[in-house]
């Protein structure tokens with residue numbers, strides 16, 4: 001081995017001990033300079049399932065719309081999600097949310113901005129993140145959906161604005177059943193400035209699309225206050241069971 005190459009490898013080993021590269025999916029330590037994910041997690045992130053609900057973008061295993069879009073009153077016009085919410089994707093989302101790892105949010109933002117651009121998403125007047133209640137925001141320090149919202153907005157050349165606020169400090173949705181989620185999230189959001197959204201096309205950004213209750217409630221409030229069109233883009237979605 002050439003001395004320079006050997007030196008680089010030694011430096012890399014030292015650096016990985018001092019400042020280890022942790023895979024955002026599984027938490028394993030990777031060689032310095034490996035990027036954000038190990039090969040195994042990268043393969044899971046990229047494992048694309050192509051059958052999607054044509055309305056909300058949920059992964060489905062049959063033709064036509066998903067059950068939720070067939071049975072519920074929807075207020076959004078169209079939804080898109082990048083990945084299935086499982087395994088390494090799920091771990092990475094939880095790390096970003098609860099471990100204050102903002103760089104994961106920036107990585108998600110990059111992926112979501114690429115998706116929006118590559119899939120011809122556009123025609124929006126405002127990009128906005130699903131807001132956190134101020135108590136949750138204080139506790140967590142930041143809104144994990146705001147980082148991708150700013151990045152997607154910038155890529156699409158659209159202003160990013162906080163047009164919604166969360167007026168009820170709801171229980172975390174992940175501990176609740178479907179019916180409880182719907183009840184829990186009802187009237188949780190309000191529009192900050194009605195004039196700002198009147199006749200506007202709005203793109204909502206969130207991290208996960210599970211039952212759809214949160215995104216649909218945001219869309220409902222936006223539409224009832226005069227928004228013309230509401231689409232959403234989430235990093236991940238739960239597949240239909």
Ligand SMILES: [Zn+2]
Nearest residue numbers: 023026038041
């Ligand atoms: Zn990994």
Ligand SMILES: [Zn+2]
Nearest residue numbers: 053056066069
């Ligand atoms: Zn659907």
